[in-house]
Amino acid sequence: xxxxxxxxxxxxxxxxxxxxxxxxxxxxxxxxxxxxxxxxxxxxxxxxxxxxxxxxxxxxxxxxxxxxxxxxxxxxxxxxxxxxxxxxxxxxxxxxxxxxxxxxxx
Amino acid sequence: xxxxxxxxxxxxxxxxxxxxxxxxxxxxxxxxxxxxxxxxxxxxxxxxxxxxxxxxxxxxxxxxxxxxxxxxxxxxxxxxxxxxxxxxxxxxxxxxxxxxxxxxxxxxxxxxxxxxxxxxxxxxxxxxxxxxxxxxxxxxxxxxxxxxxxxxxxxxxxxxxxxxxxxxxxxxxxxxxxxxxxxxxxxxxxxxxxxxxxxxxxxxxxxxxxxxxxxxxxxxxxxxxxxxxxxxxxxxxxxxxxxxxxxxxxxxxxxxxxxxxxxxxxxxxxxxxxxxxxxxxxxxxxxxxxxxxxxxxxxxxxxxxxxxxxxxxxxxxxxxxxxxxxxxxxxxxxxxxxxxxxxxxxxxxxxxxxxxxxxxxxxxxxxxxxxxxxxxxxxxxxxxxxxxxxxxxxxxxxxxxxxxxxxxxxxxxxxxxxxxxxxxxxxxxxxxxxxxx
Numbered sequence: 001x002x003x004x005x006x007x008x009x010x011x012x013x014x015x016x017x018x019x020x021x022x023x024x025x026x027x028x029x030x031x032x033x034x035x036x037x038x039x040x041x042x043x044x045x046x047x048x049x050x051x052x053x054x055x056x057x058x059x060x061x062x063x064x065x066x067x068x069x070x071x072x073x074x075x076x077x078x079x080x081x082x083x084x085x086x087x088x089x090x091x092x093x094x095x096x097x098x099x100x101x102x103x104x105x106x
Numbered sequence: 107x108x109x110x111x112x113x114x115x116x117x118x119x120x121x122x123x124x125x126x127x128x129x130x131x132x133x134x135x136x137x138x139x140x141x142x143x144x145x146x147x148x149x150x151x152x153x154x155x156x157x158x159x160x161x162x163x164x165x166x167x168x169x170x171x172x173x174x175x176x177x178x179x180x181x182x183x184x185x186x187x188x189x190x191x192x193x194x195x196x197x198x199x200x201x202x203x204x205x206x207x208x209x210x211x212x213x214x215x216x217x218x219x220x221x222x223x224x225x226x227x228x229x230x231x232x233x234x235x236x237x238x239x240x241x242x243x244x245x246x247x248x249x250x251x252x253x254x255x256x257x258x259x260x261x262x263x264x265x266x267x268x269x270x271x272x273x274x275x276x277x278x279x280x281x282x283x284x285x286x287x288x289x290x291x292x293x294x295x296x297x298x299x300x301x302x303x304x305x306x307x308x309x310x311x312x313x314x315x316x317x318x319x320x321x322x323x324x325x326x327x328x329x330x331x332x333x334x335x336x337x338x339x340x341x342x343x344x345x346x347x348x349x350x351x352x353x354x355x356x357x358x359x360x361x362x363x364x365x366x367x368x369x370x371x372x373x374x375x376x377x378x379x380x381x382x383x384x385x386x387x388x389x390x391x392x393x394x395x396x397x398x399x400x401x402x403x404x405x406x407x408x409x410x411x412x413x414x415x416x417x418x419x420x421x422x423x424x425x426x427x428x429x430x431x432x433x434x435x436x437x438x439x440x441x442x443x444x445x446x447x448x449x450x451x452x453x454x455x456x457x458x459x460x461x462x463x464x465x466x467x468x469x470x471x472x473x474x475x476x477x478x479x480x481x482x483x484x485x486x487x488x489x490x491x492x493x494x495x496x497x498x499x500x501x502x503x504x505x506x507x508x509x510x511x512x513x514x515x516x517x518x519x520x521x522x523x524x525x526x527x528x529x530x531x532x533x534x535x536x537x538x539x540x541x542x543x
Binding site for chain 2: 022025027043048049050067
């Protein structure tokens with residue numbers, strides 16, 4: 001697996017908030033919610049919609065696709081509601097100092 | 107010879123340097139200028155547009171590419187479609203610069219124009235001007251059509267005068283070096299009663315090579331003319347491929363347009379056929395084979411503008427790995443196009459559970475006496491067929507290869523040019539060898 005790569009500064013993403021980042025030719029949505037950091041592929045598995053442009057619900061722990069409203073678990077990438085049925089990829093995140101790192105998991 | 111790059115990407119400075127390197131008529135420079143202005147005004151297509159929502163190009167960085175002002179010194183890959191064919195003419199371009207071109211004297215003496223664009227324009231610009239000004243492909247349609255209209259170079263032009271029937275295929279090859287840019291353009295004009303076969307293919311110097319292709323194909327088939335046009339897209343799997351393609355088919359004229367799509371990291375192609383004269387006919391064949399993370403999007407449009415026309419489209423795709431194809435087809439029948447007979451079909455063979463095919467046929471019919479039908483299928487290799495083949499001694503891989511070949515046979519059967527059938531079959535067969543599932 002790839003090593004962790006620095007993708008953002010902690011103060012670049014509000015809590016709650018999200019940011020689109022490019023890692024090794026891949027689009028990833030970096031999520032900051034309830035003090036924790038998560039990273040998912042920026043692709044709704046239903047129709048390819050950009051999750052980074054969808055609403056984030058920090059209390060519920062979900063992010064929704066802006067096209068058809070499919071919700072994904074921000075921790076695991078699991079598809080929680082229709083019309084998505086397959087998970088989107090979830091990646092490892094760590095914070096060191098003010099730097100956020102992501103390691104692609106697949 | 108080495109590659110010479112204009113200063114920085116697609117900037118005003120690089121465009122000015124590009125124009126200065128050309129020796130073209132003023133009217134053509136003006137056409138380029140208006141398209142360039144539009145290119146600057148238009149933003150990149152958005153995922154919110156219906157046409158682009160299944161084709162994510164956010165990772166494309168246009169600024170990483172530059173206009174090339176000289177051909178690269180590369181080894182030209184073999185021309186698959188020309189193998190064993192007695193050609194009447196051939197033209198080759200590398201990174202959008204014409205390098206080699208010939209036309210048999212027997213055709214040149216009958217008024218046929220064929221060759222690299224730069225050379226033909228320099229000598230016959232006024233003859234070609236009306237066809238440029240018809241603007242079959244709208245240069246202002248989107249950012250890529252504008253870029254192509256402003257900065258095109260390389261590619262080929264074919265003009266067959268009235269009544270001339272070329273019975274030898276002509277061939278054109280566009281080559282791209284790794285990381286290169288190909289902005290080639292194709293213009294084919296068959297005047298009344300003319301006939302020709304043009305085999306066009308693209309290739310990268312490296313199988314995994316990257317680069318950018320942004321091109322235009324315009325095919326004009328006048329009354330009673332017949333064109334067979336074959337287009338094999340075989341770029342490296344790191345290439346971004348954007349193309350606008352348009353054919354106008356006149357009264358009682360016919361086109362057989364066969365397309366093979368094997369390469370490119372991401373392809374977004376608009377392929378349109380307009381039947382503009384009564385009794386015109388179009389047959390469109392497509393064969394796609396994708397693997398890895400390839401993403402190929404083909405938007406096809408069969409536009410019936412006149413009565414008694416026939417169009418028949420068949421697209422077949424086989425998908426491996428995490429690849430994805432998107433086909434959006436539309437049959438549009440104008441109010442006056444009565445007695446239209448139109449068909450479109452898309453079949454997808456899923457060779458991996460991780461591949462995805464989107465198939466979206468559509469009809470828009472304003473006439474009330476027509477026959478318009480469409481069909482779409484997507485499925486995996488039939489387990490019973492596999493089992494049967496394996497009981498006859500084939501390995502699983504051999505059986506899959508045989509079934510995939512059979513899947514494409516319906517397209518191959520429609521191709522009357524043997525070399526094309528063999529080249530497409532061989533290119534697809536090579537890909538099937540690596541099936542892992």
